[in-house]
Amino acid sequence: MAKSYASLVHSVYETTQSFSPRSFKNTLGRCQPLFSSYGQQDSQEFLSFLVDALHEDLNRIHKKPYIENPDSDDNTVHDPEAIKQLGETYRTNHRARNDSIATDLFTGFYKNTMVCPVCKKVSVTFDPYSSLTLQLPIENTWQHIVTLWPVRGAPVQVHVDIDKNSNIRMVKEYVAKRVKGVKPEALVVAEVYSDKFYKIFEDAEVVAELSIAQNDRIDFYELDETPTNWPPLDKGKPKKSFLYSSKSEELPSLDSPVADRMAIPIVHRKKNLDSKSPFVLYPSFILVTREEAQDYDAIHRKVLRRVSTMTTKDIFQPQEGEQQHEEADTVLMTEGDTSDDAQVQARSVEGEDELVDISMPDKTDAIGSVDGLMPGGSSKPSATERGFNDILNPNYFLTPELSTLFDMKVLSSTTDIIPLSYSQLSETSKYPLLATRLTHQLEARGPSAGLQRPRSVVTDRRSPASSDDELSLPNINNVGRVVASDSESDGSRVSDTRQPRTNIVSKFSRIGKKGVSFSKNRRTKKQQAEERGDREYLLRLGDGLVIDWNEEGYDQLFGGDEKDDFRGRFSLDIITTVPDSELDLKKARRSARRQNGVTIEECFRETTKEEILSEENAWYCGRCKELRRASKTLEIWTIPDILVLHLKRFSTNSRLRDKIDVLVDFPITDLDLSGKVGLTEDKSLHYDLFAVDNHYGGLGGGHYTAVAQNFYDKKWYDYNGKPRPVFLIVCMN
Numbered sequence: 001m002a003k004s005y006a007s008l009v010h011s012v013y014e015t016t017q018s019f020s021p022r023s024f025k026n027t028l029g030r031c032q033p034l035f036s037s038y039g040q041q042d043s044q045e046f047l048s049f050l051v052d053a054l055h056e057d058l059n060r061i062h063k064k065p066y067i068e069n070p071d072s073d074d075n076t077v078h079d080p081e082a083i084k085q086l087g088e089t090y091r092t093n094h095r096a097r098n099d100s101i102a103t104d105l106f107t108g109f110y111k112n113t114m115v116c117p118v119c120k121k122v123s124v125t126f127d128p129y130s131s132l133t134l135q136l137p138i139e140n141t142w143q144h145i146v147t148l149w150p151v152r153g154a155p156v157q158v159h160v161d162i163d164k165n166s167n168i169r170m171v172k173e174y175v176a177k178r179v180k181g182v183k184p185e186a187l188v189v190a191e192v193y194s195d196k197f198y199k200i201f202e203d204a205e206v207v208a209e210l211s212i213a214q215n216d217r218i219d220f221y222e223l224d225e226t227p228t229n230w231p232p233l234d235k236g237k238p239k240k241s242f243l244y245s246s247k248s249e250e251l252p253s254l255d256s257p258v259a260d261r262m263a264i265p266i267v268h269r270k271k272n273l274d275s276k277s278p279f280v281l282y283p284s285f286i287l288v289t290r291e292e293a294q295d296y297d298a299i300h301r302k303v304l305r306r307v308s309t310m311t312t313k314d315i316f317q318p319q320e321g322e323q324q325h326e327e328a329d330t331v332l333m334t335e336g337d338t339s340d341d342a343q344v345q346a347r348s349v350e351g352e353d354e355l356v357d358i359s360m361p362d363k364t365d366a367i368g369s370v371d372g373l374m375p376g377g378s379s380k381p382s383a384t385e386r387g388f389n390d391i392l393n394p395n396y397f398l399t400p401e402l403s404t405l406f407d408m409k410v411l412s413s414t415t416d417i418i419p420l421s422y423s424q425l426s427e428t429s430k431y432p433l434l435a436t437r438l439t440h441q442l443e444a445r446g447p448s449a450g451l452q453r454p455r456s457v458v459t460d461r462r463s464p465a466s467s468d469d470e471l472s473l474p475n476i477n478n479v480g481r482v483v484a485s486d487s488e489s490d491g492s493r494v495s496d497t498r499q500p501r502t503n504i505v506s507k508f509s510r511i512g513k514k515g516v517s518f519s520k521n522r523r524t525k526k527q528q529a530e531e532r533g534d535r536e537y538l539l540r541l542g543d544g545l546v547i548d549w550n551e552e553g554y555d556q557l558f559g560g561d562e563k564d565d566f567r568g569r570f571s572l573d574i575i576t577t578v579p580d581s582e583l584d585l586k587k588a589r590r591s592a593r594r595q596n597g598v599t600i601e602e603c604f605r606e607t608t609k610e611e612i613l614s615e616e617n618a619w620y621c622g623r624c625k626e627l628r629r630a631s632k633t634l635e636i637w638t639i640p641d642i643l644v645l646h647l648k649r650f651s652t653n654s655r656l657r658d659k660i661d662v663l664v665d666f667p668i669t670d671l672d673l674s675g676k677v678g679l680t681e682d683k684s685l686h687y688d689l690f691a692v693d694n695h696y697g698g699l700g701g702g703h704y705t706a707v708a709q710n711f712y713d714k715k716w717y718d719y720n721g722k723p724r725p726v727f728l729i730v731c732m733n
Contacts, residue, residue, distance in 0.1 A: 001031055002057035005050070043693050043704050044131065044646055044727055051130045055102035064097040071622070072124040077113075083124060087111065087637055087679060090126035098128075106130045106644065111637040111678055114630045116621040123622070126637055131644035131727065137598055137606040138660050139590060140164050142207045147575070148179055148220045149284060154309060157577040158220075161586065162207070165614050169203035175220055178578050185226045188263055188285055192217045195279040196267055196425055200418065202231045204615070223287040227263035229417050229541060251417060251541045254290060258417070258541060262288050265418060265544040266303065267425060268406075270554050278427050280549070281310055281558070281570065293539040296438050297394055303547065304402060305391045311557040313568025315402060316391070405553035408434040413542040431546050437538045597663030603647065604676055608635055637678040643687055646727040649695075659698060664725065671730055687730035695726040 004027035011019050029036030032049055069090055076082040091109060098107075107128050114123045142164045149155045158175050166174075172184035191199040191212070201210065212218065252258045268281040284306050292298040308315050390396040409431035413419035539545075560567030610633045613619055618627035649660045671687040691708040705720040 001027060001050070001053040004028075005054060040701065043695065047644065047693075047727075048130060051102050051106050055098065055100045058100040058102060060099040061097055067093040067096055069093055069125070072122070074122065077122040077124055083111075084679065086124065087126045091638070094128055102130075104640075105642045106640050108132065108640045108643070109637040111635040113633040113635070114619050116619075116624060116628050116630055118626075118628060119621065119623045121621055121623045130640075131646045132636065132639075133607070133646045133648050134600075134603040135606045135609075135648055136660050136662060136664070137602045138593065138662055139586075140660070142166065142212075144212065144214070144218060145577075146175065146218045146220055147572070148175060148182070148222065149309060150179070150182065150222045151224060151305075152309065154312075154571045155575055157575055159577065159580060159583055161583050164206075164208035166207055167203060167615075168201045168205050168207065171207060172203070172220070178580060182222055183226075186223045188221045188223065188227065188230060190219055190221070190283075192219050192282055194277060195282060197265060197283050200230070204231075206614075219282065221285045223261075223263060223285060225261050225287060227287060228260040229258050229262050232417055251414065254293070254537050254540060256541075259290050259293075262290075262293065262539065262541060263418060264288050264539060266306065266547060267544070268547045268549060269427075270549040271551065279425070280554070282572070284310075286545075288539055290537075293537045296434065296538055298392070299434070299538060299545075300408065301392050301394075301398075303408065303545065304398070304405075307405070307557070308391075310571050311568040312571055312574065313557050313560075315557065315568075401553070405550055405557070407548045409546040409548060410434050410437070410539075411544045411546055412540075413544075415542070417541050419542055419544045425546075434538055434545070594662060597665050600645075600664060600666035600671070603664065604673075608633070608676075635678055636673075636676055638681060639673065639677055639683070639685070641683075641731065643730050644727055645730065647725060649726065666728065689728060689730045691729040692725045693727050693729075 004024050008021050008024040011021075025035075031053060035041055035046065035049075070086065072083075072086060076086060087109065095103075107130055110127045110129055112125045112127055114125075115121070116123075140163065141161050143159075143161050146158050146160055147155050148158055156179065158178055160171060160174060162171060162174050168189055169184070172187045172189065176182040176184040176187065189201045190197050191201075193216075199210075263285050264287070265283060265285055267279060267283045269278045270280045271278060286299075286302040286306055288299060288302065292302070304315070391398075410433075411419055411425070411431055555567065557568045558570050560569045562569075610631050612631055613629050615629060619630040619632070620626070621628045621630070647664060666689070668689045671689070673685040673687065677685060689709075690711070692706060694705045694707070695702055696705075697703055703720075704726075705718075707716055707718050709716050
């Protein structure tokens with residue numbers, strides 16, 4: 001390479017006509033196959049290889065000794081003289097193996113400082129370079145408008161502007177910081193498409209690698225607590241981000257800690273007469289504990305609370321003429337019971353097989369207040385606030401209108417901890433009612449057993465949405481009461497649908513006129529659940545809820561418009577955006593930089609800033625014996641006589657590369673590096689520019705041009721265009 005390059009330089013300056021560097025190109029291809037063909041290659045890679053090849057050919061050291069560089073200790077890093085001596089040791093060891101005209105002219109040294117975030121160990125090393133890479137002070141960020149669905153209150157939009165190399169956990173922290181009261185660990189992040197879940201994201205996934213388009217809908221769902229079934233515990237092969245979660249041969253049983261707090265996905269359907277998809281609204285999540293998974297009432301109330309955040313209508317506000325049942329409840333007693341006590345503490349009623357205890361809650365139990373005052377004497381909250389706060393309280397009365405808004409159906413998976421992937425849902429499938437599993441519990445306990453929490457039996461108010469269900473079942477209303485058909489005759493049935501709460505155990509030997517039939521497949525699944533110990537649970541790992549809406553109820557909550565004060569609207573139709581003054585200031589600075597460009601001084605400052613390593617580039621700590629995301633500070637320790645400045649315009653990750661197309665202002669003469677170099681060696685720190693290598697286009701293609709100064713006449717010559725520079729070549733003046 002040295003001889004071929006010498007011949008090239010001699011021919012360029014000796015000939016007066018055009019010259020083809022064919023011989024140099026052939027030699028280059030033999031030494032480095034990357035450049036053997038006639039495809040486009042990176043000019044910065046070519047220059048680095050050429051300098052290194054010239055150094056190897058001209059190296060004065062023919063027998064290279066093996067020398068191990070020393071490690072810094074805690075005393076060294078705080079002593080400037082010790083650091084200087086350590087740097088000189090690194091340079092001496094390098095010269096003992098590398099000594100040529102190329103290293104004399106082109107080689108400088110970085111000072112690299114790493115700090116372990118755990119044990120605080122500081123490591124200082126010195127690394128050689130032949131071209132100095134400068135970072136551009138342009139924020140390479142991921143910008144997206146996401147929707148946050150809080151546990152309480154209407155959804156809000158959040159403008160996310162975060163580094164592209166951030167992972168989902170960092171994005172959660174970003175969103176939680178801007179919305180008061182939200183905990184990042186209680187958030188689940190998913191992509192929504194066509195009113196169904198399309199993807200669910202894990203905390204470790206990097207946003208730049210997820211191929212999220214600008215118009216993709218990303219939603220953040222706040223849960224009551226951190227779910228234990230997400231992220232999946234399987235740490236094996238990398239998983240795709242589709243919502244089929246962790247794949248395993250068998251799902252854990254409900255005894256597993258994974259089932260302590262289960263994130264249960266929900267999708268909504270409504271019958272449409274046109275050709276539109278029956279999926280409506282947006283999917284969401286509720287959090288169900290192991291205990292709540294056994295209680296139909298608790299599950300229903302969780303769903304209602306989530307629905308209340310999706311509509312502008314006050315579903316907890318009593319309708320006109322409707323009375324709130326805040327007084328003592330009506331007590332059902334046997335004949336001859338003439339007690340006048342208004343606050344019955346315990347009673348017994350005669351059931352089919354035995355006496356059943358009933359009890360009355362205190363006046364303060366349902367609402368948490370006495371005589372219209374909250375504890376402490378404050379004024380009574382509104383019905384909406386009271387309803388939202390107490391909706392999960394089993395003693396809080398729910399109106400029959402809320403009972404018949406929808407039917408809850410179950411979609412189950414035998415392999416996926418969180419089901420409801422985009423491909424699993426069907427627009428026409430008839431999923432079994434959640435009440436099916438309630439029936440299984442009653443069958444298992446026998447004719448004399450009741451539900452987990454005693455309930456009363458009321459008149460049938462079936463939703464039209466359940467008229468053509470695959471399973472013929474009695475409906476279950478808002479407080480878990482079993483709804484009997486009109487043809488049934490039961491002595492304990494109460495005909496009034498507005499019947500106040502009673503803690504009466506209902507017993508019945510048959511359900512519905514047609515009874516309940518189960519296919520062979522369903523019995524097989526039931527037996528599998530029994531083997532896993534899940535028989536007593538209404539929701540299990542691998543379950544999701546499909547909400548089939550009553551047409552009238554859906555219209556009341558979501559069928560209105562801005563001119564309709566009676567019916568509600570979908571809360572996303574009037575969504576607000578969280579104000580962010582910090583982001584506004586950042587955007588203003590970014591706009592100014594793009595308009596006016598940046599200076600070479602700013603590039604030097606950006607390069608020497610402290611940064612936190614990514615998980616993919618983690619540093620091995622010799623004290624912890626672990627890979628750590630250490631903080632890294634890069635400084636210029638020494639500089640060569642001929643300095644090649646490489647402007648890093650391409651931002652890279654494992655999949656994508658983007659070019660930063662911004663003007664960089666740099667001086668042609670007298671570039672002063674004073675204060676930017678750790679060890680000056682009594683050299684001049686003023687440089688003059690004599691060549692610029694340019695590139696325009698993208699990473700997959702483009703064109704290289706150059707401008708260079710003729711050292712004879714000191715004039716600048718433009719070689720085919722004036723795009724943005726890739727690197728500069730300056731020499732000491």
